[in-house]
Amino acid sequence: MKKIKIILVLIFILLVPKVAAEDIDPFDILSKIDSNMTFESAYAEMKMIITIKKRKITKKFKSYSVGNTKSFIEFLSPVRDRGTKMLKKGKIIKIYYPSAERILRLSGHMLRQSMMGSDMSYEDMTERSKELREEYSGEMFQNEVLDENECYVLMLTSKIKKQTYFKRKIWVDIKRFVGVKEELYSKSGKLVKVSKVIEIKLFKNRYYPVEMIMEDKLRKNSSTRIIVEKIEFNIAIPEDMFSERALLK
Amino acid sequence: MFSIILKLGWKNISRNKKRTFFTILAITVGIMMLVFASSYIQGIMNGTTEVAKRMRTGHVKIMTSEYSRLERIMxxxxxxxxxxxxxxxxxxxxxxxxxxxxxxxxxxxxxxxxxxxxxxxxxxxxxxxxxxxxxxxxxxxxxxxxxxxxxxxxxxxxxxxxxxxxxxxxxxxxxxxxxxxxxxxxxxxxxxxxxxxxxxxxxxxxxxxxxxxxxxxxxxHEILIYLDDQDKAAEFTSGIKSILSEGIYGESIVAVPWEDDEIIGELMPMVKQVWQKILGIILLIVAIVILNTMLMIVMERYQEIGVLKALGLKSREVFSMIVTEALFIGTIGSVFGVLLGGGFSAWLEKTGINFAEMAGKDMWEKFDMPLVLFGNIIYPDLTLEIIISSFFFGIFISVLAVLYPAYKSSKMLPAEAFRSKLKV
Structure with a gap:
């Protein structure tokens, strides 16, 4: 009898976390991350270090954003990128090129191109949990410990055949509710991209990643590190910042 | 005796005009097909090589070794x-x-x-x-x-x-x-x-x-060099190696002659092999048609051969007569085949065969692989080699076809030949 009790206790211990993980809707977790990381407005100064083979290229830029739908980015360096401005409103991205003094609206396959030579694509910038819920089906895996932090593990599988990333495996820090790692797979199961958060900081009771690295596995020996050097939340940003006029200024 | 055999052979082909006409027609059509197919394949090979030289290789191309390796992704x-x-x-x-x-x-x-x-x-x-x-x-x-x-x-x-x-x-x-x-x-x-x-x-x-x-x-990225004599590309390539290895122009600079290009040196031989197999099938069909026709014209004449043998013609003379006849028929058929096939190919060599029109513009424009430099118009290339080889192929197959039945009929006894069931 005692043995049976021990076995039952063991089964209970083993099953409880699994059942708990399976009960959670993965999209609720993603929505929570979105709301956790979305501030009313934000101003940030960042740098992007692109490493390709033995070369390292550093690009500096500043960004203004309102919610998670509107953002304005201006590149400050290097010289050839200085003055390049990017406006994102929902799914629409417009870029101003100072060398041509023209604005280009990105569409179709262009969204899948590398963003300013980095491992990140323009499409990667526009994704939100709401769209993920519509386009993917999700399941929860057994929790994992990643860099000493317990994480939910989510697996999203596309409902659409022609999806750029057919499967996405996401690790979410349970305590801080921040996505800390993501692996993106093609339909054939090939690992296409990996992104990982290196550093997370606390801002006004909310955790926010300030350093991350992304690797485009289709580019040989390539990675892009994004570092937030300065960030201010809930600042006043004029509405015309998110207009074509601001791009041309 | 030889002149008699020749005369008899020549005379025989005019004896049954209908039979001779259809035999010559079969050889003519076969050789015509052969000349055209050979010219067409030659045209595709030459056209692709010329475009590759004009657009991507020059006679010699200079680039970095890494660019050469990853040329497709540039x-x-x-x-x-x-x-x-x-x-x-x-x-x-x-x-x-x-x-x-x-x-x-x-x-x-x-x-x-x-x-x-x-x-x-x-x-x-x-x-x-x-x-x-x-x-x-x-x-x-x-x-x-x-x-x-x-x-x-x-x-x-x-x-x-x-x-x-x-x-x-x-x-x-x-x-x-x-x-x-x-x-x-x-x-x-x-x-x-x-x-x-x-x-x-x-x-x-x-x-x-x-x-x-x-x-x-x-x-x-590339320096394309065009020479007065393209056949000297390999020699020229070795000549400039010392300049490229000076280190002024990069760490690892290579010069590639047009013969070693990916399309010309690797893809084209594969394409050529495929076409050669197709040409082999055409040759086989032509050979079977000629063999069959020639075989029939001998076998249906066993009784006639029996009469000739009864009249005193020797086995060797019967054999020579049939072979001579085949030689005449083969020559006439091959002449017409080469003339018609050559004329048709020469005409298409000027006008071209427009595949875009034949396949439909939309369908054709779907074929846009970077290495497949096939134009929408193919110009056959008729060469003297094609004319001569097709001509002799026609004669050779015609003669080859009658060797066995000619030998068999020459060995037959007159009585055996009369009993033969094959009749006209």
Missing amino acids: PKEELVLKSEDLTDRIRKIDGVKLVSQMVKFNALISKDELNEPGLVVGADPGIIKMHMGIDDMLISGKYFNGGEKEVMIGRIFAEKLGVMVNDELLLVTTDINYSTYALPFRVSGIFNTGYTYIDKHMIFVPLKFGREILDCQDSS
Whole structure:
């Protein structure tokens, strides 16, 4: 009898976390991350270090954003990128090129191109949990410990055949509710991209990643590190910042 | 005796005119097919090789070894440094007709709200004109002079973007330092080469603006060299190795003769093998038709042969008579086959066979693989070798076909031949 009790206790211990993980809707977790990381407005100064083979290229830029739908980015360096401005409103991205003094609206396959030579694509910038819920089906895996932090593990599988990333495996820090790692797979199961958060900081009771690295596995020996050097939340940003006029200024 | 056999053989072919006519017709059609198929295959091979030389290899191509290895993805940063100086030095070498520097890169080509990826070739307009002949393929606008920010764009590409002459296009790409750079260009002319890949994806810009976009002044991805004698390409390549290994132009610079190009040296032999197999099947069909016809004309005449033997003709003479007859029929059929097949091929050599029209424009334009440089018009190439080999093939098969029945009938006793069930 005692043995049976021990076995039952063991089964209970083993099953409880699994059942708990399976009960959670993965999209609720993603929505929570979105709301956790979305501030009313934000101003940030960042740098992007692109490493390709033995070369390292550093690009500096500043960004203004309102919610998670509107953002304005201006590149400050290097010289050839200085003055390049990017406006994102929902799914629409417009870029101003100072060398041509023209604005280009990105569409179709262009969204899948590398963003300013980095491992990140323009499409990667526009994704939100709401769209993920519509386009993917999700399941929860057994929790994992990643860099000493317990994480939910989510697996999203596309409902659409022609999806750029057919499967996405996401690790979410349970305590801080921040996505800390993501692996993106093609339909054939090939690992296409990996992104990982290196550093997370606390801002006004909310955790926010300030350093991350992304690797485009289709580019040989390539990675892009994004570092937030300065960030201010809930600042006043004029509405015309998110207009074509601001791009041309 | 030999002249009698000859006369008898000649006379025999006019004895049954209907039979002779159909036998000659079978050989004529077979040889005609053979001449045309051989000319057509020769035309495809030559056409593809010539276009590859004009558009991508020159007679000798200089590039970095890494660019050569990854040519299909066109790595932007793989540049031949100080290429102006290298070009000047090569120009001074005896036997060099033309030297062309090029930058090649993938870019986004945008007009208003539409944008399409394209392959941009930056080269000297004068040189593009001389070795690619793009100026002769203009369907609208004028050839660019290189001084202005002007482009030449392929017909299908222009249609996709809805571009007309004088419209503005924006070229956007990542330069060699991974900065995104854009320049506006005016469309100077629209060309139609008849090669789907070129017309669908290519855009020519003056070299200096191509370099400006990439931020690579005085460097090129490729240097194409055209020689007075293309057969000396391999010899020329070894001759310039010392210049390339000086280290001034980059760490690992290679020169590749046109024979070693990916299309000409690797793909074309494979294509040739496929065509040779098709030609082998055609040869087999032609041979079977001739064999069958020749066999029948001997076998149906066993009784006649029996009469000749009863009249005192020796076995050797019967054998020679049948072979002579086959020789005459084979020669006549082959002459007509070569004349008709040769004439047809020679006519198509001038007019060409328009596959785009035959397959339908939309279907044809789907075939746009970069390495398949098959034009929409194939021009057969009739050579003396094809004429002679087809002519003798016709005679050889005709004679070969009758050897066994001729031998068999020559050995028959007259009584056996009379009993033969095969009758006319």
